[in-house]
Amino acid sequence: MIIQTITTGSTLVSSATPDRSTRRWKYAYTGLFQRRSKRIEVPVKCYYVKVSCHSVLIDTGWSKEVVEHGLRHLGFGLWFASEPVMKHGESAKEQLTGQPIDAILMTHLDCDHVSGLYDFDGMEVYTSRAEFDYSAKKRLRYGKLVKGREYRFLDFKPDDKAPFGQSCDLFGDGSILAYLTPTHSAGSVIYRISDADRFALIVGDNGYMKDSWRKGLLPGPLYNADNMRRCLSWLKEQEQQPDCLGIYCAHDRNFARR
Numbered sequence: 001m002i003i004q005t006i007t008t009g010s011t012l013v014s015s016a017t018p019d020r021s022t023r024r025w026k027y028a029y030t031g032l033f034q035r036r037s038k039r040i041e042v043p044v045k046c047y048y049v050k051v052s053c054h055s056v057l058i059d060t061g062w063s064k065e066v067v068e069h070g071l072r073h074l075g076f077g078l079w080f081a082s083e084p085v086m087k088h089g090e091s092a093k094e095q096l097t098g099q100p101i102d103a104i105l106m107t108h109l110d111c112d113h114v115s116g117l118y119d120f121d122g123m124e125v126y127t128s129r130a131e132f133d134y135s136a137k138k139r140l141r142y143g144k145l146v147k148g149r150e151y152r153f154l155d156f157k158p159d160d161k162a163p164f165g166q167s168c169d170l171f172g173d174g175s176i177l178a179y180l181t182p183t184h185s186a187g188s189v190i191y192r193i194s195d196a197d198r199f200a201l202i203v204g205d206n207g208y209m210k211d212s213w214r215k216g217l218l219p220g221p222l223y224n225a226d227n228m229r230r231c232l233s234w235l236k237e238q239e240q241q242p243d244c245l246g247i248y249c250a251h252d253r254n255f256a257r258r
């Protein structure tokens with residue numbers, strides 16, 4: 001298996017976004033009432049995966065649109081809460097020139113994951129029905145970026161080994177399993193990539209950074225705090241498995257290119 005990390009610039013967020021214990025107010029992660037100089041810069045990553053005979057892009061990071069027109073592309077609310085920082089040539093589309101992609105798999109539909117979809121036309125894009133329905137209800141959080149795209153829904157089945165009891169075997173050969181995880185958002189998904197002897201997990205914002213599961217730090221935006229705690233403990237256990245190649249999240253600063 002090959003997992004290629006694609007860093008599509010970064011985002012300026014409240015310190016409470018990766019770790020909610022840094023601020024007392026429950027909604028501090030929105031950045032309201034916090035000076036811009038106090039924001040922190042975190043990378044925005046997505047992953048290009050080759051396993052068995054499949055090539056997929058998991059999440060899409062920032063679109064190339066944000067380089068010149070961030071405010072227009074996102075709308076003021078999303079731009080304010082997660083201001084994009086990106087240079088020309090850093091979008092996933094620009095970095096993946098010529099590489100085949102069978103499908104795009106979304107961990108969830110927040111703007112820093114879904115924005116890059118605008119650079120990919122005619123691709124099959126998978127998400128969970130729960131995430132799509134939730135995004136339709138929570139326009140303040142998801143903004144306008146989710147609208148106007150066609151999605152395919154992951155077909156979840158009961159699975160004792162899945163952290164919340166449901167998985168979808170994407171290609172029917174066990175190489176990519178999707179786990180439904182109602183944690184960061186109602187329909188967040190973790191992807192388990194495996195070949196004959198190793199596996200990796202691509203977790204989106206289920207764990208904002210490695211310390212989220214290693215030290216049990218709760219991120220700011222949460223759909224269900226108890227589920228997130230449960231998921232972080234599960235990730236910690238998975239990381240200790242001898243055949244675990246790694247756990248890949250979207251915003252860990254230690255792995256930032258910049």
Ligand SMILES: [Zn+2]
Nearest residue numbers: 110112205250
């Ligand atoms: Zn994110």
